[in-house]
Amino acid sequence: MSKIQAVQPRPRLQTNMADERMAIRRRQVRASLRFYLCRLRAVKTTPLYPSLQPEVQRRSCLIKSDTRRLDVTELIVDFRRCREVHTPITINGAAVERVSSFRFLGVHLVEDLTWSVHTNKTVKKAQQRLFFLRRLKRFGMSPRILRTFYHCAIESILTGCITTWYGNSTAYNRKALQRVVQCSEQIIGGELPSLQDIYRKRCLRKAGRIIKDSSHPSHKLFRLLPSGRRFCSIRSRTSRLRDSFFHQAIRLLNTS
Structure with a gap:
């Protein structure tokens, strides 16, 4: 008669408190730098730059202590009639590169606050996903599966942060976005919600x-x-x- 051995519970993993504190600190630094790495400086008054330079220098010291590399670009938004020459921000003696547009949290921001760059990038990325939708249609998938794939892979791209940019987009850009939806409707064989309704x-x-x-x-x-x-x-x-x-x-x- 075989003896029944009781299963001993496994001991819990002993976590290293120092590593845990370091991980928490890195997450905090990463979260606080999310805004400063892609700094959108809406210039309204001149004293904005002197107050920003010490903060950027402090953040760069935090990054250096964690053996990281601070890769940052600068976008200036200035709609004043009398524009002034802005003193560039420096990090470790090097001037920050000024760009006309950058990508922040999936949205392409431009210095004149237009959304043609973002909509063009979005349409191009969504059209690439249409290839997979056509392949699923060719494989004989049901319309329900095709509709689910559209909502997950295509509509999520078209409507990312839509409350931020869709209201100020031009009619030409909206037609280009809606054209992707119409193409998806032809592939699926059913009606899909328009971007305006979403x-x-x-x-x-x-x-x-x-x-x-x-x-x-x-x-x-x-x-x-x-x-x-x-x-x-x-x-x-x-x-x-x-x-x-x-x-x-x-x-x-x-x-x-």
């Missing part, structure tokens, strides 16, 4: 979250009128500001 839905959803969260920095922008039915509109002089997220969201909330 943009409207996400603006309302994001605005609803901001309204419910009283600690949100933009919560005060959504103020109800004395009637309690409509929100107070925000004044704007330029079409760039009028087509931004907050103005669009307030208009959608008042018309829905």
Whole structure:
């Protein structure tokens, strides 16, 4: 008769506290540098640069202590009529390279705040995914699987941060984006939600979250009128500001 041996529980792994603290510190430094590595400097007043230089120098010292390399570019957004020559920021004695556009969290930012570069990159990347959708169609996959692949691989690219850039995009760029959706509809053989509907839905959803969260920095922008039915509109002089997220969201909330 075979003896039944009790299974001893495995001892828990003893984590090294020093390594854990170092990992936490690196994550904190990486999170704090996420903004400074791709620094968008919206120039409104001249004293912005002197206050920014010591902070950049301090961040570069933190990176050097962790044996990292600080690779940073600079984008200047200046819409003033009388533009001035901006003193470049230096890191370890080397001037930071000034660029006309850079990619930040999946969105291509340009110094004139237009979105043609971003939409062109997005359309090009989405068209590459259409090849795989056609292959799945050729393999005889059902429309349900094709639709799931579209939502995961193509629509997610077209609608990435859509509340940020879609409102200020041109009609030409919107047609190029919608053309990808129409091509996907022909492959799948069914109707798909348009980008305009997705943009409207996400603006309302994001605005609803901001309204419910009283600690949100933009919560005060959504103020109800004395009637309690409509929100107070925000004044704007330029079409760039009028087509931004907050103005669009307030208009959608008042018309829905």
